[in-house]
Amino acid sequence: MxxxxxxxxxxxxxxxxxxxxxxxxxxxxxxxxxxxxxxxxxxxxxxxxxxxxxxxxxxxxxxxxxFDAWKTAWSGACTGIQCDGVKPYFWNSVLIAVPAVLISTLIGAMNGYVVAHWHFRGANIFFALMLFGCFIPFQVVLLPMARVLGLMGIAGTIPGLIFVHVIYGIGFTTLFFRNYYVTIPSELSKAAKVDGAGFLRIFWSIFLPLSLPIIVVSIIWQFTQIWNDFLFGVSFSQAGTQPITVALNNIVNSTTGVKEYNVDMAAAIIAALPTLLVYIVAGKYFIRGLTAGSVKG
Amino acid sequence: MAPILDIKNLYKNYGAVEILKDINVSIEQGEFLVLVGPSGCGKSTLLNCIAGLEPITRGELHIGGRNMTDVSPKNRDIAMVFQSYALYPTMTVAKNITFGMKVRGVDQATQQEKLQQVARQLQIEQLLNRRPGQLSGGQRQRVAMGRALVRDPKLFLFDEPLSNLDAKLRVEMRTEIKELHQRLGASMVYVTHDQIEAMTLATKIVVMKGGVIQQIGSPAEIYNRPANLFVADFMGNPAMNLIPAKTRANGVGTKIEIARKDGAPIVLTDTQNRNLPEDVILGVRPEDIGEPDHRASQTAQAAECMVDIVEPAGADTFVVMQLGGKHVTARLHSETSAQPGKRQQLAFDLGKVSYFAPDTGQRLN
Incomplete structure (x- = not known):
């Protein structure tokens, strides 16, 4: 034409x-x-x-x-008085990010499902408050969060950091899943209700299998946020539980004598690799998931 | 025996808005109830109330003799077919059909047996391993039916199940649903806005408007004796002619006078003494106006009318005239000699007409 x-x-x-x-x-x-x-x-x-x-x-x-600089960065660079490289901190980050991403995604999915398909009194206010949570700056929650972690007895631990990241992520993941689930026709959950399925069954058997694209979005977003987080990491950790971002800062800022730029660079790349990997691997599924979901029906 | 579905004084409000007002319907085992009306009349809401997907505000609802007013959908012993089919997109056809049984913990062997039985019945055996996305509209429709059939419920609910199909397929599926109803002898409630679907499928029709039941009756009753102007206008295609007229009682019966813009009014004589008010709306079905030699009925009366438009439709030819300030359609046979702009002798079958009060719209005879 x-x-x-x-x-x-x-x-x-x-x-x-x-x-x-x-x-x-x-x-x-x-x-x-x-x-x-x-x-x-x-x-x-x-x-x-x-x-x-x-x-x-x-x-x-x-x-x-x-590759000497890479070896040093991985297992020999000094962060303050210790000289174990970024390796232990890398694993700390993995131990924080993986559970935090999975838990916040799961809770977000459940929240989104409830807000979009189980209309209860005050659902809109609930969702608005959730959204509001996305706009609270990190710095504002530092002190209250420190107090809460202390009361819970998980201050300075990896579970403590997981907890912080889950709480902070739920607002975003709820938003993602809610907006995705409102596009799923309510007749689907009605049909399942008539078929005899309950709240959890409908979520597990009908909604979750449909959610691959938005799960990928949520994972990319959450992983990037949590892995790259510095402020929570530096505030709520102690020696031995610091994430890699904090370790990287310590390596770069605490060298004495000659500045080892090559080691700094290698450590920085190591710290950035996992998010890069998530984008490359999950990005593919993201596109695939989007096109698979676009089948009319 | 208790009616299979019994709705008593049902009200449904959304906030302050009354969606359904004082609904009373009951059907016996094996009946096919059709809820029909224009969009927004509350028919789908009523169906959702029957299914238990919407709570009702007031009233009672019994299914199979049990009070189900506050029972959850899964315990109502119903199955439902939705307008969008609502097939589970990530499951195969087989899993879609057996999902309900799986949820209820029916054992594998029984599931498979019932699945095969239903698949045979609906001729979807070759589709069992496909996903809904790979099926055509008609096939999806069948799978949705299969999901309902496999449950073997007390009551089937259909929510405009054919409205997403093209015209030809719709007629085919309509016949199939009717055949299914006859074969199973099951009780069904069916929602549609299509009055032809209502007429062809129903054993009992409920015509609704604005959340209020206008008329309940068999298709013949609804068609031949509509309770008010709304029902008269809604049911039938082409619609019933509703012509303003004046009546005058004389000794033998009632004179009916219809004004015309070109010439003297048409005067017809209804031989029955009906005791009508002076101003009425005369309701005549298009097929009750015909050429005198094809209308040998004793109650038919001929009059000469000016034909404005002739519309051949294959089996019939429709002619349109101006009577009483309205377009009036007559259904003539296909070889009619009627010509636009010419006068034509037409016979009005007064044995089948309806009279309505112009102010209330209620039926008078």
Missing amino acids: TDFAIAPPRSQSRAVRIGLRWLLYVILGLFALYYLLPLFVMITTSLKSLEEIRTGDLMALPREVT
């Missing part, structure tokens, strides 16, 4: 169109380069020896590729 609109193409306007298209590509390419530059510097620096960093150019490729 659009053929009629643009036919017959005049050679002049066509040339202009192609020119504009190329201009667009060039601009986009420049932006991509600009954004990739820090990553390039990080990777090349992490593969250089300290000697080369001192004498060479920041932008140059490494003359001699060495």
